[in-house]
Amino acid sequence: MRIKFRARLSLLLLALFVLVQLPTFFAFYYATRQSALTQAQTRLASGARVFADLLSTRGAQLLDAVQITTADFGFKQAVATGDTPTIHSVLYNQGHRISADLMVLTDLDGRVVAGLDAGGRSMPVGDWATLVAHADAPAAGTTMTLINGRPYQLVIVPVRAPTRIAWVGMGFALDDKLAHSLKDLAGVEVTFVARDAGGQRWLSSTLPAPGDTERQALFDAAAGPGRAAQPRMLALGGQEYFTQWQPLQGGDGMLGALLQFSRSQALATYRSLEHELLLIAGLSLIASLAGALWLSRNVTRPVSQLADAARRIGHGDYLGTVEVQHNDELGELAHAFNGMQRGIARREQQIAHAAFHDNLTALPNRASLQQALVDALVRAGNAGHTLAVLMLDVDRFKEINDTMGHAIGDRVLVEIGRRLRAGLRDEDMLARFGGDEFVVLMEGIAADELVQRAEQLLATVGEPILAEAMELFLDVSVGMALFPEHGDTAEELLRRADIAMYDAKESRSQLQLYRPGRDAEHLYRLSLVNDLRRAVPNGELLLYYQPKMQLCSRRVVNVEALLRWRHPQHGIIPPDDFIALAEHSGIIRTLTDWVLHEVIRQCAEWSAAGMDIGIALNLSAMDLGSGELPDLLARHLAHYRIDPSQLVLEVTETAVMRDALYSLEVLNRLKACGVMLAIDDFGTGYSSLSHLKRLPVDELKIDKSFVMGMAEDEDDAVIVRSTIELAHNMGLKVVAEGVETEAAMEMLRSFRCDSAQGYLISRPMAAADATRWLAAATEEFASRPATGPAECGA
Ligand SMILES: Nc1nc2c(ncn2[C@@H]2O[C@@H]3COP(=O)(O)O[C@H]4[C@@H](O)[C@H](n5cnc6c(=O)[nH]c(N)nc65)O[C@@H]4COP(=O)(O)O[C@H]3[C@H]2O)c(=O)[nH]1
Structure with a gap:
């Protein structure tokens, strides 16, 4: 029960601590996490801005290179005369200068005259009629388009001599290289995703070698609903990414970039903080557990001590004291407990004394005598010696009480008790049996000596007692019963001594030994x-x-x-x-x-x-x-x-x-x-x-x-x-x-x-x-x- 209380208290304290600490911990944990994620989103947004700036810079580079090319006199002449080697040479040189991936010359209707790749090799570039038509628009500038199913950033400018005679276009491929350079600058993963009007798909990414599942997920993310909305979370290869769609071209096909920032990377900076937080929480928990145990032990120990003391007192042991070194209520309680113990011990002593002694004469009382008689009978039985019970009753004591008052009556009883006690041997027991009755126990006494002693007692009590200036002459009637002749139980001996005492009174003989057969007379009276x-x-x-x-x-x-x-x-x-x-x-x-x-x-x-x-x-x-x-x-x-x-x-x-x-x-x-x-x-x-x-x-x-x-x-x-x-x-x-x-x-x-x-x-x-x-x-x-x-x- 005690252990249970302590355990309950410990648990309660611990629970309280956890209850207070847990929300704090979670609030902190949640806030840091949120902050990490917000930062990730910020990174994504800034990545998107850098991405746009970069494309814009490269567009300007392209424009610059194409304008230089179209302004070159030799080039114009070569175009006008159809000097293919010069055209190829100029296109390659200018394109190579800015590391363009594509250089194209078309006639005014967009029919390709020359198409070169980054190495200056001719390459098929399809029909440019639509591109040229768009380039002729007043706000034409950089354009993103798919050529041969691959995305390019293009700039198309007319060649004038002085009227338009042709179109020159240069472009950068939106490929892995660009994606990685964008990643290096913007700090976000970049994936170019494209699909032409015929449904052919293309993908280039900085992500580590995406498999088929991941590629499909990336296409879905690029094509799925809400792609232009706020960044969303995308799971790829066991990782989660904040993903934002950056469209690069409208129209039939689809071209754009998925900008992504890894969630784990965003949280990486907070990971150590989280670990520290967990460590602190763990340590706090251990500390609070230890504190709860200490506190509950501190509280329950004095209570246990008091409970032990209460049990001890319950068993009648009043010797120990409760040692509780507390300067608080528990200390006070222990102090009060010790006081109570002393009080109980004192009162028990008084009660025990009162229970076995007569208030007036201080002699042993009826209960005490009965117990002593039982013990004496055992001793007498074992030792084989005699035991005498004398019942003494003061004659006409009631009259003294009635006529002279109870105070005098009491004094007379005290004096009789004193005289009787003085007339007895130390080993004899004298008790006041109630009212004016006294009982004497004498062990190991012969019948003739008993009578002699009883007569001495009568004589002592018979001496006049001075009360209120009057001499009172008192007679006492004594009935005697002997063990083993007249009985072998306390109850029997007392009853027979009482019967003998009544006979003594009736016969006025003052002294009477129990006569066998008198019980019937006694019963008759009853x-x-x-x-x-x-x-x-x-x-x-x-x-x-x-x-x-x-x-x-x-x-x-x-x-x-x-x-x-x-x-x-x-x-x-x-x-x-x-x-x-x-x-x-x-x-x-x-x-x-x-x-x-x-x-x-x-x-x-x-x-x-x-x-x-x-x-x-x-x-x-x-x-x-x-x-x-x-x-x-x-x-x-x-x-x-x-x-x-x-x-x-x-x-x-x-x-x-x-x-x-x-x-x-x-x-x-x-x-x-x-x-x-x-x-x-x-x-x-x-x-x-x-x-x-x-x-x-x-x-x-x-x-x-x-x-x-x-x-x-x-x-x-x-x-x-x-x-x-x-x-x-x-x-x-x-x-x-x-x-x-x-x-x-x-x-x-x-x-x-x-x-x-x-x-x-x-x-x-x-x-x-x-x-x-x-x-x-x-x-x-x-x-x-x-x-x-x-x-x-x-
Ligand atoms: N030896 C001897 N005795 C004589 C002589 N003359 C009368 N007596 C007895 O003495 C007693 C006198 O009555 P008591 O003193 O009032 O004493 C009475 C009285 O105290 C009490 N008593 C009797 N009747 C009543 C009663 O109705 N109410 C109460 N409370 N007490 C009663 O009982 C006592 C005894 O009454 P009894 O036995 O009738 O005894 C009577 C009577 O029989 C004589 O010459 N020689």
């Missing part, structure tokens, strides 16, 4: 998510109701609605097993809509049955992130026409804190519908009572973890008591959940808690059971001696 999507349309959800007792009056005027899922295969599933899944998969909004509608419908049903029962329902953090909930609530309330204050919406403090501002806005809009708001699971999150001051809540539910242990644990009792007091001070009602014993109930009463909820009063019941239970409880309450409003109001 399949639940799929099934959950169909739970609402399939009518698989139902609500259980758990009574809340007003402690002062011992009456049950409220229940809490608790969701249950009747799974077609697995039976009743408690909310703890699917609410988190619903939240993670985004199905929770559908569930909440269903619960809200069902609770309001149930409330309206009880109300219609004369049972004035308030119902509490649970909202998730994600519900507070939706601005549609207040509108939905308002629509249902309007539709079922229940008293909004009969409805209590329970939200956890963690849910409120996730996006405090937006949650507050949604809570205010919910509150504006007239419903009651309660904070659920109070005491388990990071917020404090002071945070609650800003919320439009009416009630606070103390988490059952404090209430259940209250009778035995002094600390829990203190927490419950102080929470109740502080909540009352803030004008909030307090509900304690998880009341399982009379002792607890008594304590709560003594703490002046407002309401209690727990198994002691009743377990959550299906709607029908709850209706019956509530009816019975109302009856029982009616039969008891009334407790005064003062007791409840105090």
Whole structure:
């Protein structure tokens, strides 16, 4: 491809050069040729003039000689007396003086008396009557005529004594000799051509011995059409001649001269010029070819270098540089190319680093770890040593993020990463797997040493972390899987370490080695998510109701609605097993809509049955992130026409804190519908009572973890008591959940808690059971001696 481009460029340059040079060359060539030919024609024309002058001179010579002869007294007497020897002598002497070829004496009627040739010998000259008659004409002078079929230039003058007694004529033959002398003077070929009245032809020429073909061509040229016109080209014996016809006589016969100038002779002077021109053109062509090659090489070499460099960069080699010594655009391009190469190398390094490292902690990331695990498995397989994968997840990290903000969350993650790294051996690998998950790879470690090291890591991370002047105590759950016992692929080991980590969280053991057979449980959870999507349309959800007792009056005027899922295969599933899944998969909004509608419908049903029962329902953090909930609530309330204050919406403090501002806005809009708001699971999150001051809540539910242990644990009792007091001070009602014993109930009463909820009063019941239970409880309450409003109001 590269060669092709260079060849194309060379050819193009060459073609351009030839295109420019060729017309110049041809114009010059044509002009010189034309000039040569014009010169040839000029020569021909001047030759014709010289030819005419020469004939005229010779005519004058003849006239002079004839006049001398006719004036000679002796001659006249000899003519008058018929003295033939004297006549012959005088004619010969005068003719010989001017080298005449013919001397003739005739009587007055043109009968020949004496006819001599150049040697003075008598010769037959035919009948001169016509010639003499013409000579008698007033303008008579030189005449051209054929005598015995041969052309002559003649002068005929009368002999007077004193009257005419005879005619004397002298002539020059138009022969080879004359032709050659004319050629010498005029510089053109001369051919005399003649044909008498009888059709006999004669030809005399300076051309080198013309053959029959050439002779015929010459006769044709003399006799052919347009012979008197401009010179024309005649091919003779492989040569070309400019040919011009010069007529010498009109009349019946034909006599004239063909004047010719050889074309090759005309061009001969230019031949060397032509050769020089061709030489120059040839040299220019070679020079331009060399120039084109040099130029195209000069242009394509840097381009080729750049193409090579591009290929090299394409293969990931960024080491070389493009060396183009040009101070022009190509040099600039090479410079830019080198810059681009450095930029690509730098960015590739950054991308490679970013692709395999976590931005926040700068630890290797998931991709990096997976690759390292694959490599480590090969090493472990070959060396026959063990390999441990530890999956670490920070417990309730989401709450830190939600309540304290992402900046603090990030700092906590960085600190955890730093501590973990510090607690590991150099050869161990630590990666951030995503979110609050970290993974550790340990090669060649025994199971007991592994546990010991994992516990050390837990202890390191468990040290308090200072954030915003608060000490955060973090727990980490660790799941561990070993090669080869728990798997021999990276994917399997990671999945099993993850399963173990979930088990650790659930069992709150913090540390858990993978237990064979746990995969099924994991898969079960995943399949639940799929099934959950169909739970609402399939009518698989139902609500259980758990009574809340007003402690002062011992009456049950409220229940809490608790969701249950009747799974077609697995039976009743408690909310703890699917609410988190619903939240993670985004199905929770559908569930909440269903619960809200069902609770309001149930409330309206009880109300219609004369049972004035308030119902509490649970909202998730994600519900507070939706601005549609207040509108939905308002629509249902309007539709079922229940008293909004009969409805209590329970939200956890963690849910409120996730996006405090937006949650507050949604809570205010919910509150504006007239419903009651309660904070659920109070005491388990990071917020404090002071945070609650800003919320439009009416009630606070103390988490059952404090209430259940209250009778035995002094600390829990203190927490419950102080929470109740502080909540009352803030004008909030307090509900304690998880009341399982009379002792607890008594304590709560003594703490002046407002309401209690727990198994002691009743377990959550299906709607029908709850209706019956509530009816019975109302009856029982009616039969008891009334407790005064003062007791409840105090
Ligand atoms: N050990 C013990 N437990 C008691 C006692 N009294 C009540 N409980 C249990 O404590 C939970 C109280 O509900 P929660 O704190 O709102 O905690 C609820 C609530 O956070 C969530 N949940 C239940 N229904 C819904 C719902 O419709 N929507 C949402 N978002 N969450 C729900 O599921 C959690 C668990 O609900 P449940 O399994 O029904 O468990 C209920 C109830 O059965 C007792 O004396 N001892």
